[in-house]
Amino acid sequence: AQKxxxxxxxxxxxxxxxxxxxxxxxxxxxSYGLFWYKQPSSGExxxxxxxGSYDQQNATEGRYSLxxxxxxxxxxxxxxxSQLGDSAMYFCAxxxxxxxxxNMLTFGGGTRLMVKP
Amino acid sequence: xxGVTQTPRYLIKTRGQQVxxxxxxxxxxxxxxxxxxTPGQGLQFLFxxxxxxxxxxxxxxxxxxxxxxxxxxxxxxxxxxxxxDSALYLCASSSGQGLTDTQYFGPGTRLxxx
Numbered sequence: 001a002q003k004x005x006x007x008x009x010x011x012x013x014x015x016x017x018x019x020x021x022x023x024x025x026x027x028x029x030x031s032y033g034l035f036w037y038k039q040p041s042s043g044e045x046x047x048x049x050x051x052g053s054y055d056q057q058n059a060t061e062g063r064y065s066l067x068x069x070x071x072x073x074x075x076x077x078x079x080x081x082s083q084l085g086d087s088a089m090y091f092c093a094x095x096x097x098x099x100x101x102x103n104m105l106t107f108g109g110g111t112r113l114m115v116k117p
Numbered sequence: 118x119x120g121v122t123q124t125p126r127y128l129i130k131t132r133g134q135q136v137x138x139x140x141x142x143x144x145x146x147x148x149x150x151x152x153x154x155t156p157g158q159g160l161q162f163l164f165x166x167x168x169x170x171x172x173x174x175x176x177x178x179x180x181x182x183x184x185x186x187x188x189x190x191x192x193x194x195x196x197x198x199x200x201x202d203s204a205l206y207l208c209a210s211s212s213g214q215g216l217t218d219t220q221y222f223g224p225g226t227r228l229x230x231x
Contacts, residue, residue, distance in 0.1 A: 010195045027134075031216065033216055033217065034219075035219065035220075037222070042224065042227065043205055043207075043224060043227070044222060044223065044224045045207060045209070045222035046222075047219055047220070047222075050217060050219055052216055052217060061196055063123070077128070091160065095218075097216050102148070102164045102165045102167065102172040102173040103148050103150050103165045103167075103172075103173070103209075103211055103213060103218065103220055104150070104165060104173045104175070104218060105150070105152075105160075105162060105209075106162070107152075107159060107160035107161075108159075109159050
């Protein structure tokens with residue numbers, strides 16, 4: 001079984017500052033993918049960034065980067081230069097690849113990020 | 118490329134009724150997954166369809182069912198609605214293959230059961 005834990009229910013960050021959202025995971029599968037999604041109040045889940053378990057380098061996508069520490073089983077999202085539009089819920093998710101697991105994503109509880117002007 | 122579309126966006130039903138939700142994936146995507154999001158349980162996987170076959174199923178009662186058509190469009194059905202079925206239902210599409218396969222979500226259908 002897989003489990004994703006996001007320990008920060010809510011966070012504030014000042015506009016233009018960087019912020020780190022925590023995510024730890026648990027799986028016995030050696031091959032897996034980690035995802036971060038953003039969910040604004042409208043409800044739609046927006047894909048932000050992906051990290052594979054065998055990737056040697058941390059993933060980056062524009063202002064988003066993923067601090068992947070495999071030994072610690074953590075995959076923290078770093079948002080640089082926060083903008084007011086970054087205010088939303090953020091979800092960490094995992095997909096294992098074994099026994100034809102297909103596309104089942106396991107999500108964490110989410111972190112609500114609020115950017116202050 | 119058009120994104121994932123879901124219809125309807127909002128639904129109000131009463132207990133005991135049934136409901137059908139529709140999802141049109143991104144063109145070329147063969148996998149459609151469904152998730153339920155509630156304040157109490159968070160995001161939970163319902164099922165995934167790939168090339169018209171259910172490939173994976175979450176831990177939900179048999180009242181929840183789905184299907185996928187040859188054009189990859191998918192429908193989800195909930196029979197004998199209960200108050201606890203009130204939720205945001207999200208559909209996601211992807212190519213369905215490869216470790217890096219990424220799911221892209223639609224705007225969701227918000228179901229309220231009275």
